[in-house]
Structures are given as C-alpha cells and as structure tokens.
Amino acid sequence: MTSEVRLLLPKDDENWSSIDSYRQNEGYEAARKALSMAPEAVLEEVKASGLRGRGGAGFSTGTKWSFLPKEIEHPRYIACNADESEPGTFKDRQILERNPHKLIEGLLIAAWANHIDAAYVYMRGEYRGPYDNFVAAVEQAREAGFLGKNILGSGLDFEIHTHRGAGAYICGEETGLMESLEGRKGQPRKRPPFPAISGLWKRPTVINNVESMSHVPHIVLKGADWFKTLGTEKSTGTTIFGVSGDVLNPGTFELPLGVPLREIIFEHAGGLRPGRSLKAVIPGGVSMPVLTAEMAMDVTMDHDTLQKAGTLLGTGAIVVMDDHACVVRAAILIAKFFRHESCGQCTQCREGTGWLHKLVKSVEAGTATMQDLDTIDEVTNFMEGHTICALSDAAAWGTGWFLRRFRSEFEAHVHQGGCPLDGVSFEV
Numbered sequence: 239m240t241s242e243v244r245l246l247l248p249k250d251d252e253n254w255s256s257i258d259s260y261r262q263n264e265g266y267e268a269a270r271k272a273l274s275m276a277p278e279a280v281l282e283e284v285k286a287s288g289l290r291g292r293g294g295a296g297f298s299t300g301t302k303w304s305f306l307p308k309e310i311e312h313p314r315y316i317a318c319n320a321d322e323s324e325p326g327t328f329k330d331r332q333i334l335e336r337n338p339h340k341l342i343e344g345l346l347i348a349a350w351a352n353h354i355d356a357a358y359v360y361m362r363g364e365y366r367g368p369y370d371n372f373v374a375a376v377e378q379a380r381e382a383g384f385l386g387k388n389i390l391g392s393g394l395d396f397e398i399h400t401h402r403g404a405g406a407y408i409c410g411e412e413t414g415l416m417e418s419l420e421g422r423k424g425q426p427r428k429r430p431p432f433p434a435i436s437g438l439w440k441r442p443t444v445i446n447n448v449e450s451m452s453h454v455p456h457i458v459l460k461g462a463d464w465f466k467t468l469g470t471e472k473s474t475g476t477t478i479f480g481v482s483g484d485v486l487n488p489g490t491f492e493l494p495l496g497v498p499l500r501e502i503i504f505e506h507a508g509g510l511r512p513g514r515s516l517k518a519v520i521p522g523g524v525s526m527p528v529l530t531a532e533m534a535m536d537v538t539m540d541h542d543t544l545q546k547a548g549t550l551l552g553t554g555a556i557v558v559m560d561d562h563a564c565v566v567r568a569a570i571l572i573a574k575f576f577r578h579e580s581c582g583q584c585t586q587c588r589e590g591t592g593w594l595h596k597l598v599k600s601v602e603a604g605t606a607t608m609q610d611l612d613t614i615d616e617v618t619n620f621m622e623g624h625t626i627c628a629l630s631d632a633a634a635w636g637t638g639w640f641l642r643r644f645r646s647e648f649e650a651h652v653h654q655g656g657c658p659l660d661g662v663s664f665e666v
Contacts, residue, residue, distance in 0.1 A: 239501060239505045239506070240493055240494065240497045240501060242491055242492050242493060242506075243468065243476045243492055243493065243494060244492060245453070245456050245475075245476050245492065246332075246333055246337065246340060246449065246452050246453070246476070246478060246492055247332055247333065247336060247337060247478065247490070247492055248263070248336060248337060252336075253335075253336050253337075254336065254337045254339065254340075255335075255336065255337070255338055255339075255371055255374070255375060256378070257339060257375070257378040257379065257382055260337070260339040260340070264459065265339055265340075265343065266339070266343055266382075266384060267459055268343060268347060268454075268455035268456065268458040268459035269343050269346050269347055269384060269390075269455070270390065271458055271459060272346075272347045272350050272351070272458050273350055273389070273390050273392040273394065277350055277351050277352070277353060278351075280347060280350060280351035280458060281300060281303055281304060281351040281352065282300070283457060283458060283461070283462050284299055284300040284303065284351065284454060284457055284458075284462075285298065285299075285300025285301060285303070285304065286300070286462035286463075287300070287457045287462035287465040287466060287474060287475070288462075288465070288466055288472070288473075288474035288475070289450070289453055289454075289457060289465070289474065289475060290473065290474075290541065291446060291447065291450050292329075292447060292449035292450045292453070292477050292478075292553070292554070293319075293324075293447045293449070293450070293552065293553045294552065294553075294628075295550070296473075296541045296550075296551060299446060299450055299453075299454075302434070302444070302445075302446070303348070303351060303352055303444055305432070305434035305435075306352055306434050306442045306444065307434075307435065307442055310353045312353075312355055313355040313356065313439075313441055314352065314353055314354050314355055314441060314442045314443070314444075315354060315355065315356055315357070315358065315437060315438040315439075315441055315442070315443045315444070316345060316348060316349065316352075316354050316356070316357035316358070316443070316444045316445075316446075317357075317358050317360065317412070317415060317416055317419065317433070317437065317438055317443055317444070317445045318341070318345060318357055318358065318359040318360065318445075318446060318447070318448065318451055319360060319410060319412065319415055319445065319446070319447040319448070320334065320359050320360060320361040320362065320365070320368075320372075320447070320448045321360055321361065321362045321403055321407075321409055321410040321415065322362050322365070322410070322447075322448070322553075323362055323405075323406075323407040323409075323410050323579075324407075324410070324523035324524065324525060324552070324553050324555060325523065325524045325555075325572075325575060326480065326482055326483075326520065326523050326524055326553075326555040326556075326557045327480060327523050327553040327554075327555040328480050328490065328555070329449055329477075329478035329479075329480050329490055329553065329554065329555070330447065330448035330449055331365060331368055332478065332490050333448055333449065333452050333478075334361075334365065334368035334369075334371060334372050334448065335367065335368050335371055337452070338368075338371055338372045338375035338376075339375050339378075339379065340452045340455060341359075341372070341448055341451055341452050342375060342376060342379050342384070342385075342398065343384075343454075343455045344451035344452050344453070344454040344455055345357045345359075345398060345451055346384060346385070346389070346396060347454050347455060347458055348444060348446070348451060348454060349394065349396045350392070350394055350396075352444055354396065354444065355395065355396065355397075356396065356397045356398070356399060357396070357397070357398045357399070358399050358400075358401055358419055358438065359372070359398060359399070359400045359401065360401050360403060360409065360415050360418070360419060361400060361401065361402055361403065362402075362403055362405075363402045363403045363404050363405050364405065365402075369400065369402055372400060373400055376398050376400065379398075385397055385398060401419055403418065403424075406418070406424045406579070406581075407575075407579035407629075408424050408425070408426070408579055408580070408581045408627075408629060409424040411426050411627045411628070411629065412433060412445045413426045413427035413429070413433065413627070414426045414427075414581070414627065415445070416433065416437055416438050416443070416445075419438060420438065420439065423581075424581065425581045425583050426581070426583065426626045426627035426629075427626070428626055433445050449477065449478060453465075453475060457475075468494045468495075469494045469495035469496050469540065470495055470496040470538075470540045470542075472540070472541065472542050473495040473496060473540035473541045473542065473551075474495065475494070475495060476492050476493060476494050476495065477492070477493070477495055477539075477551075477554045478490050478491070478492045478554060479491050479492075479493060479497075479502055479506075479539065479554045479555075479556055480553075480554065480555045480556065481502060481503070481506070481507040481556045481558065482555070482556070482557055482558070483556075483557045483558035483559055484510055484511065484514065484558050484559055484560040484562075484563060485503060485507040485508055485509065485510065485558050486507070486508030486509055486510070486511065487506070487507050487508030488507060489507070491506045491507070493506070493539075495539060495540045495541075495551075496538045496539065496540045496543075497538065497539050498537070498538050498539070499519065499521065499529075499534050499535075499537050499538065499539055499556070500534065500535050502539065502556060503516070503519070503534070503556070503558055507556075507558070510558075510560050511560070514560040514561055514562065515531070515560060515561045516531040516534065516535075516558070516559075516560060516561075517530075517531055517559050517560055517561045517563055517565070518530060518531065518534075518559040518563070518565060518568075518640075518643075518644070519531070519534040519556060519557065519558055519559070520555075520556070520557040520559075520636075521534075521537075521539065521544060521549055521550075521551065521552070521554075521556055522544070522549070522550055522551045522552025522553055522554055522555060522556075523552045523553040523554075523555040523557075524555075524557065524572045524575070524636050525552060525576075525628075525631075525632030525633075525635060525636050526549050526550050526551075526552040526635065526636070527548055527549040527550070527635045527636075527638075527639035527643075528549070528565075528568075528636075528639050528640055528643060528644075529547065529549055529643075530643050530644070533547055533548075533643075539551065539554070548639075549639075562659070564602075564647075564657050564659050565640050565644040565647050565648075566598065566601050566602050566640070566647065566648060566651055566657065567602060567657070568640060569598045569636075569637045569640040569641070570595070570598045570599055570602055572633075572636040572637050572640075573591065573594045573595040573598050573599075573633065573636075573637045574595050576591045576594075576629065576632065576633035576636065576637075577591040577592050577594070577595045577633075579629065580629060580630075580633070581629075583626060584624075584625035584626055584630060586620060586621050586624045586625050586630055587621065587625050587629055587630035587633065590617050590618075590620060590621040590630060590633065590634070591621075591630070591633045593617050594614065594617055594618070594621075594633060594634075594637050594638075597610055597613060597614045597617070598614065598637060601648055601651045601652065602651065602656070602657060603656065604651065604652075604654070604655035604656035606651070606652050607652065608649070608652055610652075611641060611645070611648055611649065611652065614637070614638065614641055615638065615641060615642070617634075618634035618635075618637065618638030618641075619634075621633060621634040622634045622635075
C-alpha cells in the first residue's frame with residue numbers, strides 16, 4: 239500500500255495552527271530561502287516542479303504565474319480561492335484548520351515571485367471555524383514579521399486580507415470570485431481580458447486555490463527535482479484525496495498522484511460494507527464524469543490517465559457508491575445542486591440545468607418515457623461548451639454521464655415506473 243506523504247497536513251493527532259508549532263516543523267524556512275533568491279528564479283523553480291492546479295483543469299501553476307506582465311507596475315494582486323463549495327470536497331478545509339501557516343507561507347513566496355502587493359483570500363462563508371483559525375494565523379505571521387512592510391529586510395511589502403463568501407458556488411469560479419470581491423454580484427466575466435492582465439480592480443492578478451498555494455513552500459525549500467520524484471511524470475507531487483460515500487473509513491488521505499483508485503477505496507478508505515460491491519465512483523467532485531466499477535478498478539489518480547478514461551481529477555474528491563445506491567437519485571441530487579447554483583447569466587445554463595433536474599426527477603418518479611432519456615442526453619449536449627464559465631459543462635457532465643454509463647438502470651426506472659432497487663420514497 240502506498241504510504242501517505244505529509245507535505246500539507248500534519249499527523250492526524252497534530253495541529254500546526256500556532257506559528258510556534260509550524261516553525262518547529264520547518265515553517266517559514268522556505269520563505270527565507272525564497273526572499274534570498276531572485277523573484278524570477280523562484281518562479282522558474284515552481285514552473286520546473288510541474289505543479290498543476292489542485293482543482294479544476296489542473297493547469298501548470300508556474301506557467302499561470304508567468305502570464306503576468308513583465309513590466310512591473312503596481313498594484314498587483316493574488317486572489318486565493320478558499321471557497322471550496324464543490325460537493326464532496328473538503329481538502330482545503332483541512333489545511334485551513336490544521337496548517338494555515340502553510341498557505342500563508344505559499345502566498346508570501348508567490349508574492350515575492352510575482353511582485354505582488356496583496357493577497358485576498360476568498361473563503362467559503364460556512365467555514366466559520368477555518369476562517370477564525372486562518373485570521374488568527376495571519377495575525378501571528380504579521381507579528382513575527384512575515385507580513386507587512388519590508389518583510390525580513392527584502393524590500394517586499396505584502397499583506398493578506400480575508401473575505402468571507404455568502405454561500406454562492408459560482409463564486410468559486412475565478413472571475414465570479416473577483417466580481418464578488420469587488421462588491422458586485424458573483425457572475426463570471428467574459429474573457430479576454432484574462433485575470434493575469436486585468437483581474438482584481440483591473441490589475442494583474444494571480445489566481446490559485448488553497449492547496450495549490452500550499453505546495454509552493456516545500457517546492458522552494460527542497461527543490462523542483464525533489465518534488466518531481468513524487469507522483470508521475472506529468473502529474474507531479476502529492477494531493478489530498480477526500481473520500482466519502484459508501485466506504486468504511488471516509489476521510490482525507492495525502493498521497494502521490496498516480497496512486498491506483500482501487501487502492502484509495504479498498505485500502506486507505508477501508509473498502510465497502512460487508513456483502514456490498516462497488517457500483518460507481520465520482521473521482522474528483524460531483525462536476526466530474528462518473529466512472530463505472532470496471533473503469534474505477536483500472537485507473538490511477540493522475541490527470542492524463544483519468545482524462546483517457548473520460549473524466550478528470552478535479553478536486554480529488556472521491557465519492558463512492560455501492561450496489562445499493564441508485565444512480566438516478568445521485569443524478570437528481572447533482573442536477574438539483576447545479577440548478578440552484580447557476581447564476582442565470584447564460585441561457586444554456588439557466589434553462590438547461592432546470593430541464594435536467596425536471597427530466598431526471600421524472601425518471602425517478604416513474605413518469606418518464608424512453609424519449610425523455612434521449613432528451614436528457616440532448617440537453618447536456620446543448621449545454622456543453624457554449625457558456626461563459628464551466629458550470630454548465632459541470633452540470634452536463636455530472637448528470638449526463640450517469641445516464642450514458644448506467645443507461646440500463648435509467649431504462650429500468652422507465653419500464654418499472656420507478657426505482658427498481660428498493661421501495662424507499664425519495665423526494666428532491
């Protein structure tokens with residue numbers, strides 16, 4: 239069994255929220271090293287590490303940073319996504335609760351590498367405990383001289399500001415996040431211009447999430463070559479896999495990318511309840527296409543392998559369903575979520591999410607026809623790739639691939655006039 243690698247999280251019985259405990263475990267040594275290097279050298283080290291964004295499409299972090307204008311005009315900003323509203327996802331919360339200084343140090347290093355003046359951490363509004371913990375850590379870092387004016391004599395002036403969201407999933411989309419930070423309705427922006435050129439308050443802006451930024455300190459401290467010894471050639475390092483659903487030991491597991499999905503489910507997460515068999519797995523949050531049990535047994539958890547399997551790594555949030563689970567019910571819950579969270583700006587998303595929810599509900603209720611199944615497929619095709627942001631695509635993938643990969647179960651609902659698995663009533 240692949241051993242857990244503790245880069246982002248302390249041992250299960252430890253908490254490094256205090257600056258003293260963090261510094262006893264190499265805390266802020268990477269920041270000191272980075273501030274002794276040229277900013278461009280730090281950026282190149284992150285780029286050479288192969289670090290890819292821990293969420294979404296997995297774009298190269300260093301490459302993303304390099305898109306900022308080379309002409310240094312101030313102010314320049316970081317927008318750090320701590321919204322974490324993807325259902326099934328709870329990895330960033332672990333960092334904020336147990337190792338907040340890792341994020342602060344990552345932000346500080348990113349600020350030096352990109353000539354940044356301030357970072358704005360946009361945190362999920364429901365994360366009251368993590369918010370308080372992070373704000374306290376920021377104050378500790380400021381008192382210790384790691385934030386503020388002329389940090390460690392480097393000439394860098396840098397501050398971190400924390401903003402709480404108000405429960406809108408769309409604000410996890412990078413431009414919707416910036417709109418909300420600027421005091422407007424959280425709706426995605428049309429691009430171009432891209433955030434690296436015109437982001438927060440129309441200034442150059444780096445956008446990364448909590449886990450991505452939290453990887454930066456150990457890359458700088460130990461080097462890009464060391465980081466590339468973990469994971470795979472094109473998916474380097476570790477990530478925090480969050481496992482929920484029908485397993486005996488749900489939780490978070492920090493493992494190298496490329497670990498087999500079956501190992502995460504049956505060894506780290508304890509496997510299924512006795513007498514149950516695996517039916518379906520969502521590998522990266524509910525916006526990612528579902529895998530059948532057969533597919534899940536053969537994939538490793540890295541970007542390229544999952545893409546070849548017709549899904550994506552996403553947030554690394556693994557949702558496990560055993561043979562007692564109804565995939566139609568799962569599709570209803572996902573469809574309802576995206577219908578509720580659509581900002582309504584794009585017709586395909588606003589109308590498509592509503593139609594998907596209604597159609598899949600009719601399948602569960604036993605009132606659908608075979609033609610309705612074809613209509614579900616048609617609606618998802620209408621939604622994909624035609625909107626300002628990826629929420630419409632996510633809604634189409636999250637619901638549509640349940641139909642495509644478990645069509646026989648949808649058809650059984652139509653033929654039997656309701657769910658064939660059990661007699662439990664279900665309303666959503």
